[in-house]
Amino acid sequence: MDVRAQVSMTFHLDKCIGCHTCSVACKNIWTDREGTEYMWWNNVETKPGTGYPTKWEDQEQYKGGWQPKGDTIKLRVADKVSTFANIFHQPHLPTIDDYYEPWTYKYSDLFDAPAGDDQPTARPVSLITGEHIDINAGPNWDDDLGGSAIYAQNDPNFHGLTQGQKEAFFELERMVLYYLPRICNHCLNPACVASCPSGALHKRGEDGIVLLDQEVCRAWRFCISACPYKKSYFNWKTGKSEKCILCFPRLESGQPPACFHSCVGRIRYLGVVLYDADKIEAYAAAPEGELLERQRDMILDPHDPEIIKAAEESGVHFSMVEAAQKSPVYKFVKEWKMALPLHPEFRTLPMLFYVPPLLPVLGYLEKGLYNVDAKDYFGSLEKARLPLKYLANMFTAGNEDQMQSALEKLLTVRTYRRAEEVGDVEAGKLEEMLKKTGLTPEMCEEIYRLTALPTYEERFVMPAEHREYATELVNDDPYSFKAEIGIGGFKGRPGRGL
Numbered sequence: 318m319d320v321r322a323q324v325s326m327t328f329h330l331d332k333c334i335g336c337h338t339c340s341v342a343c344k345n346i347w348t349d350r351e352g353t354e355y356m357w358w359n360n361v362e363t364k365p366g367t368g369y370p371t372k373w374e375d376q377e378q379y380k381g382g383w384q385p386k387g388d389t390i391k392l393r394v395a396d397k398v399s400t401f402a403n404i405f406h407q408p409h410l411p412t413i414d415d416y417y418e419p420w421t422y423k424y425s426d427l428f429d430a431p432a433g434d435d436q437p438t439a440r441p442v443s444l445i446t447g448e449h450i451d452i453n454a455g456p457n458w459d460d461d462l463g464g465s466a467i468y469a470q471n472d473p474n475f476h477g478l479t480q481g482q483k484e485a486f487f488e489l490e491r492m493v494l495y496y497l498p499r500i501c502n503h504c505l506n507p508a509c510v511a512s513c514p515s516g517a518l519h520k521r522g523e524d525g526i527v528l529l530d531q532e533v534c535r536a537w538r539f540c541i542s543a544c545p546y547k548k549s550y551f552n553w554k555t556g557k558s559e560k561c562i563l564c565f566p567r568l569e570s571g572q573p574p575a576c577f578h579s580c581v582g583r584i585r586y587l588g589v590v591l592y593d594a595d596k597i598e599a600y601a602a603a604p605e606g607e608l609l610e611r612q613r614d615m616i617l618d619p620h621d622p623e624i625i626k627a628a629e630e631s632g633v634h635f636s637m638v639e640a641a642q643k644s645p646v647y648k649f650v651k652e653w654k655m656a657l658p659l660h661p662e663f664r665t666l667p668m669l670f671y672v673p674p675l676l677p678v679l680g681y682l683e684k685g686l687y688n689v690d691a692k693d694y695f696g697s698l699e700k701a702r703l704p705l706k707y708l709a710n711m712f713t714a715g716n717e718d719q720m721q722s723a724l725e726k727l728l729t730v731r732t733y734r735r736a737e738e739v740g741d742v743e744a745g746k747l748e749e750m751l752k753k754t755g756l757t758p759e760m761c762e763e764i765y766r767l768t769a770l771p772t773y774e775e776r777f778v779m780p781a782e783h784r785e786y787a788t789e790l791v792n793d794d795p796y797s798f799k800a801e802i803g804i805g806g807f808k809g810r811p812g813r814g815l
Contacts, residue, residue: 318615319594320628320733322637322780323505323525324563324587325646325668326577327656328498329768331727332584335461335496337361339576341587343500346564346575351555354419354444357456358561359576362497365469365486365707368371370415372527373547374473380409381545382508382663390664394542395512402435404514409542417454419444441620445553458559462494474710482704489672493702495674497755498584500576501548501561502659502667503527505592505615505785506601509560512543523634523782524589525668535588545663573777579586583771588644588778590639590651590668591617591628603662605714608661615666616651619644640780646670653756653764655723657712672768673708673720675727695750698724722754729754730768733761 343359362368376382376393383390394409422439430437443450459468465487473481486492503520507527510518517533518540520526529540529549534557540549540571541558549560564574572578577585600611617624619641628638641647649656651671656670698705698721709720729750736742751757758763767775 318628318631318633319590320624320633321525321594322523322628322641323590323592323668324503324568324601325525325644325650325670326500327586327588327646327649327670327672329584329586330497330583331672332493332768333361333496333498335361335363337457337680338579338580338581339498340531342575342579343561347562348559350554352552353550353559354411355416355456356550356552356559358548358550359498359500360456362457362499363462363494364497364711365465365472365474365494365703367468367471367473368497368499368598369417369456370411370547371413372415372471372473373545376520376545376717378409379411379542379545379547381543381547382665383506384664385602388602392508392512392543394508395539404537406540407538411547412453412542413445417456417458423449432490434734447501465492474707476710477706477715478704483707491677493676493705495676497671498576499546499548499659500669501527502546502561502665502669503563504668505594505666506597506664508545508663508665509540509544509549512539513537514539514594515800521565522632523637524568524780526563526568527560528562528565528660529558529560531555531559532557545660545665546667567601568779571779571781573779577777579758581682583776586645586649586767586771586776588646589640589780590644590647591619591624591638591641593617597666605662606716608664608714609657609716609719610668612658612661613651613654616647618651618710619647635780636781639656640778643778645771645775645778646664648763648767653726653760655726655764657720657723659712660714661712662714671712672727673712673723674703676703694731695725695728695753698728725750726754726756726764728763730761733758734765766789 319384340357340359340361344357347358357369360369368374372378380394384393386638394648418443420443423442424439425441433760439447439471441452442448458464462469469486470483503526505525509519510520510527515533515535517535519530521528535553536556536558538551538558541547541551549558552559562802567574573587577587596615600615603611619625619638625638629635646656650670656672658667658670668684705717705720709715709717713719719802732742732747732750
């Protein structure tokens, strides 16, 4: 057993208000430079929608992530032959039109215009070419259903839905949306690391953060094609790739990443999980229906004495184990099984998990009043405005039973609090719900407290990084904790980001 520690994250989508404060905080710190104008290391998408870059979830187009090959896996975008064949040309790269052409406004036309009868305007100009452009896209162009007629109906997650279900999305009385904040997942099996011919990407041994060494980067851009979440970017000014570094300088000084710290809705949780690195390849190659449970199985119990001993033997500092014992991510993902990875079928084993949104049910008109049957409890999931299949396509590789299980737990906690606060829930019905979901009143109370009333220290459990040890730990074994690498086997170096 090769026990490693991973800084991981949970986003609670029921709490996201789509304010984009996280995006702006990240932009101001990391990508407010020439060549990075179009980059949003943190972005917030409206779902249903095509996202940023456009249709990034469609791997038939972009060839990101891994695919099974017998008992193992292979990169979709490259193998030894195609890597050399396409080393000077990447056929599956997103173009600037898939992102958007960044622009500003020529404000001098306002300030310097001579007096006249007409109203001066500030025309948009490209931040890349400096020429006038017509704006027709942006990083959140379809925000709040703004582009649903064009964008939302092309959402790749509609796969498997009937035509009637798709059409229902755009009926006025059924319209619904939710927000999906995205950053780099800092995966356990990162395709970007494995695809890089230069070995510029590496996964830090002490905390699992995936970093990109720009001194080694040669701009082959395989990392951009290979990342199925499209969270690696090319800087056209420097000729180097860049990506989210999880604000590791802040983590090393005991602060959460900027997007976490600035989150208005307090949807973000940061913690540590322990996992068995020996199982990465086998679990990533599992059948699609088993991927979610296999990823959960990889996460180890930090309270188990045997796990603690194995972690110490693997070089995991005890402060990391203590952080894992207090981790909110461990509770949401492993203990309560409510947080789910985004598109586990990409097989990168992402370390960003989402508590799915408990969407409103479709009501009905009765005597001129709009009513919702509040007594129908679990049956209300079948009446949700967003089909269960759509959410399953996003978070459980299409497994509707696993998605329903997570939503039932959310609904049970909501019903428990309703019984406590309002008192209009039948005791027998609540007991039935608790029995079906495996929750207890104590667990419901703990989930409620961590969701609605968490303190700063409960949301962000940040361990000491111990860089003084990590830089001394060097081992040529590509699966050793002491080597800063990803599954691609590229020997790393002490963490450099930008």
